[in-house]
Amino acid sequence: MLEVERSTYYAHVNREQQARPATANSSGRPVPGLSYRQDGKTISDEQICEWVMELLAGEGASYGYRKLTVLLKRRYMLRINKKKVYRLCKRMDVLRPQRQLTIKYPKRMASNRVITxxxxxWETDIKYGWIHGEQRFFFLMSIIDVFDRAIITYHLGLTCEARHLVQITQEALMKRQLFDKTDKPVIRSDNGPPFISHRFEEVCERFKLTHERIPPKTPNKNAHIESFHSILEAE
Incomplete structure (x- = not known):
């Protein structure tokens, strides 16, 4: 209505927040300290904490906050969500320990390289476009050689999955006759779903390829393939 750009408005809001004194409360709305039952009756957080402890001492001994939320809804007819139950369990220090994920393929960060x-x-990325009249997207996934700026191979289709990435990687190695070579190229990508998949990492390990990923929000580290896709879109 005021024709103010979205970025201008949020920049102004951020400046106001930074200018607030340190004692100001900027954590959002205050916690109400109560919840409601299905009949509209209010229940204090202290009572809910007692119920949680009773459930943990009985049938809910091995439950996490999500299952505790379901129990509270069924047994005490509470209108409560899992986020509040999580906050209360965290305050009481009764959250179950999180399982430790084992990383099968460690992430290699992209580093500056001198290419001779x-x-x-090689750099790879995905570009999508809109099919006029079909009301759907198509996907283009390309692999470019940073030195000679050639698109070695690409995938063009209505879906773009890890299996397509594996296919064009094998095609690129075949076209450049690198299967029996000792020195294999480094493949650089962003953190899209096909690039972080176990399927692609297994192929890189099998063919002795080094796969490195750029940090989030740094497309300049994947600039060559980004530039190609930008020029292709403009044309």
Whole structure:
């Protein structure tokens, strides 16, 4: 209505928040300290904490906050969500320990490299476009050689999954006759779903390829393939 750009408005809001004194409460609305039952009766957080402790001492001994939320709704007819139950369990220090995830393939961060020839550094990325009249998207996934700026191979289709990435990676190695070579190129990508998949990492390990990923919000580290896709879109 005021024709103010969204970025201008949020920049102004951020400046106001930064200018607030340190004692100001900027954590959002205050916690109400109560919940409601289905009949509209109010129940204090202290009573809910007692019920949680009773459930943990009985049938809910091995339950996490999500299952405790379901029990509270069924047994005490509470109108409560899992986020509040999580906050109360955290305050009482009764949260179950989180399982430790084992990383099968460690992440390699992209680093600056001096490229002196072809097949030293490849970059890959996904570009999507809109099909006019079909009301759906198509996907283009390309692999570019940073030195000679050639698109070695690409996938174009209505879906873009890890299996397509594996396919074009094998095609790129075949076109450049690198299967029996000792020195394989480094493949650089962002953190999209196909690039972080176990399927692709297994193929990189099998073919002795080094796969490195750029940090989030740093497309400049994948600039060559980003530039190609931008020019292709403009044309």
């Amino acid at each position: 020839g072809s097949n030293q550094l």
